[in-house]
Each structure stands twice: as structure tokens, then as C-alpha cells.
Amino acid sequence: MTSSAIAVSGLRKAFGDKTVLDGIDFDVPAGTVFSLLGPNGAGKTTTVNVLTTLMKPDGGTVRVAGHDIATETKAVRAAIGVTGQFAAVDELLTGQENLQLMVDLKRLGSGEGKRVVTELLERFDLVESARKRVSTYSGGMRRKLDLAMTLVGKPQIIFLDEPTTGLDPRSRRTMWAIVRELLADGVTIFLTTQYLEEADQLADRVAVLNQGRLVAQGTPGDLKRQVPGSHVRLRFASTVELDAAARVLTGSTRDDEDLTLRVPSDGATKSLRVLLDRLDEYSIDAEEFSVHTPDLDDVFLALTGHASTEVTAR
């Protein structure tokens, strides 16, 4: 079990007669980032709760850091760190005291403890506010402290449940940088997020959860390939021009309401030049021209059935 940090097989969980996880399987190799995506209510947080020993599964087996979550709960807890959706910090204590609390609960020696606290305060840029109560911290600072607390005791596997929800773009990027640093240290990261860009940026592998089942798994690249290719979007000033262009550009899809035309294209300069030359040949002018490549948003929407008209049109 050295290569698998997390191994899940046939995981099931129901609340009353509502099935939340309906038999899911996945495997997270050690030292990688695995991202679980899914719409609200898909079961992401339930999955995290089961994997982190907060909830008992109804069926299936889960091994975290090589330990069975049902029978070796203590060993699992000793190996993991969890940063949830809501900052789990003590508001009445200072930043430093919060970290010290973790040091005490992880039973690090006093010398090592001091060193760890100082190091984490520096790393997370919290030195100045170390002696201020957390109730005076901004949302971003709380999240940073929260993650710093999770890192006390160097967990091998870190669960991040929507770690950047509600953060401004700058704090989000700081968070990403920290995740990459952790990865460089050999930590395994299990990430749930609503921001597909985040998964795209960070994850080695992505799984999409929908209505309790995993509907897709793979690298972000694999998943993007599952959604039909990129296209060029042209917008015209009038229906007359749209008609003309639609006749000339075979294989295109029109949208009369927006006066737009979607033309399948690989987005390379050569094919773009051919396309523009063809429009020029027939003296058709487009008001707007843009190239679209599918991103994880498209994948997500296509796979979770909340398809936009764009996706179904293809």
C-alpha cells in the first residue's frame, strides 16, 4: 500500500432513505493532488467526512495512508490533516495560541513546538498579527491560519474542502502556491472545489461526482477531451450576413437570437486564416470574432447534466 494514499472502493452512504454516495471507487497515488468536483449537494463534503473519519460509511472499504478507516481510525487520524469549508480556528485565542493549541494536541515537544509555530507564522505571513485575537482577522487570514494549523505535525495527507470559497483572487493564488509547496514536500492532497479553474491549475487527477456517482475520472486534459472540440464564434450585425455566412461555412451552428455562428475549429493559426479568407472571399464582415477551447466548466456542465445550450448544440 505504499503507492496509494487513499483507496476507496464501493463507498456507499445514505441519510435515511436518501442515498448520498452510491458506490464510488477511486484511488489517489501518494504525492499527487486529487480533485473532487461536483455540483452542490452531489456528496463532496460527505465523501470528505467519511474519508476523514467524521462519518461512518454504510458500505465499501476505504483505506487512508494504508489504514482502514473503520478499524484503524486512530492511525488514520494521526496521518491526516483537514481544512474544511468553514475556518476551524479559535476566535478568542490569538493566531499564535491557535498554533500552540495544535502543537499541544499533537504532543510535539516544547522546543520543536516553538520552532514549528514560528516557522508556520512566517510561512503564512502571519507574524505581525500573531499576538492579535483571531476575531480581528480578515477572512483570508483566517483561512491561512486554518491551513497553518492543519500543517502542525506534518500530516502526510491533507484534505482541503473548498479551501478558497469566499476568498479574493489574490488570497486564492496564495493558497494555490501553498498547495504546490506542499506537493513539492511529498504531501498528498485531496481537494474539493467549486472552481474548476482551481482543479485545472492544481490537480493531477479529477473526478466528477454527480448524484452520488462518479461520472468521470481522469487528468484535466482527459476530461476536456471528452467534450467535443474547440470552436470559433462569430457575431454578425444582421440576419442577412448571418444567413450568408451560414451558407458559406459548412458544419457551423447558428444562433438567430444572438446573431452568432459557431464554427468547429482547432484554433490553430492556419485554420483560422482559412476561415477568415473564406469570409473575405464572400465579402462577409463579422462584428466579433473569438476562439473558444473547452475548459473544465464545459466538462462539468456536460457531465453533470446541467448542460447549457452550448454543450447540447454540439
Add this chain to the structure above:
Amino acid sequence: MSTDSVTMLRRNFKHIARNPTSVFNAVLMPILIMFMFVYMLGDAFNVGVDYIDYATPGLMLLAVCYGLGATATSVNSDMTRGIINRFKVMDVRRGAVLTGHVVASLLTNLIAIAALIGVAFLLGFSPSASLLDWLGVVGMIVLLGFAAAWLTVALGLAAKSPETAGMAAVPLVLLPFFSSAIVPADKMGAGIRQFAEYQPFTPIIETMRGLLNGAPSSGDAIAAIAWCIGIALVGYLWALATFKKRV
């Protein structure tokens, strides 16, 4: 007590010490009440002995009760805020969270009572207790504080929000007034008198009163200890059951 409990105790004690409302309610309020009853109203009561000597044991019990609101609120805050989830996924003894609250509550009680007794002496308190009697008083307070803390922890766990948790402790704050704390039960109106005679606080107060007068009554003491053990047991079991459900 385990290392985890000591860590939690340190945390809870900081919470209490940093919340001005908790400090006021737990430590200053009983002293204010002592001033009010002894200094303002004391001469109007005719209880057969110096009023300060009569009232101090009752006010000591009151001081225990006034500290409970803060305990209930902080137990509930722990459950409703994110921090408990952090403790749950760590290899931390589950009971440590609760033990920490109970011991912090008890320590607050002891500090409040020490301050109260200090003020009582300034107001002319003259107990005739021997060292052994004093030890008995301390023992009684610790037992009471322990029992009341477990019950309060249970109340705090059962409440939906920190605000309602604070409310849940209010009956415990009012109950001393319907006991022999301020005036002897036999001077009260019918109905309330019977209630005051039979409610748990009366034997506890009478036990402390007896000890401080140097004339302890073993009947009261047995009833007092039985009540405390009963309350502690109910509180403990209720707290544990609720805690398991919530975490």
C-alpha cells in the same frame, strides 16, 4: 486528567478570562449581590445571627451558579463553530473537550468564591469553623461545582445556539433565591416554602452554614452529597449522550 484535557482546560480558561461578561457574571456579580443584600438590606432581615454570617454560605452557592452561564455558552460555541471538527479529526481524546469545560468551570467557581469570602471578611464575616470544617466547605463547593458543571455542560450541548445555551442556565441562577440562601425557608409563603425546603440547594447551603458555624449537621450533609452525586451523574450521562449525538 489526560494531557489533552489539560490543553483544553487552558484553552477554556483563557476564553472565560477574556470575556468581560463571563468575568463580570462569575466573579463580580456575586460580590455585588453580597453588597446589596448585606449592606443595603441586611439590617432589615431578622435571622437570629449576624446577617453576613447567615448569608455568606448562600452567596457562595450563588457564586457557583452565576459562573454557569459562561460555561453553557462556551460549550455550545464549541459545538456550533468549526473548531470542534478540527478536534474530531485529530487523535484527541473525545472526552477531553468536555472535561476541559468542567474543570474550567470549577476553577472559575473557586476563584469567584475566594474573592467573595475575602469581601465577606471585610464586611464583618466571623465564622467559627475549624480547619477541618473549612476543608469540609471547600469539599462541598468542589462537589457542587463539579455537579453543576456537568449539568451545565449537558445544557450547553443540548441547546441549539450559544444564545439559547445562556438562557438554559438561567434557572440555575434563579434557583438559589428559592432556597434558604438569602432568608430561611420557614419565613417564605406556603408553596414556595415547601419548594425551598426540598430543593437540592437548601441542604447544600445548610451543610456549609453548619460547617462555618462550627456545628455541622450530618443529615444535611448526607442529603447534600447525595444531591450532588445525583446531579453530577445525570449531567454526565446526559452530556455524554448528547455529545455522541452531536459529534
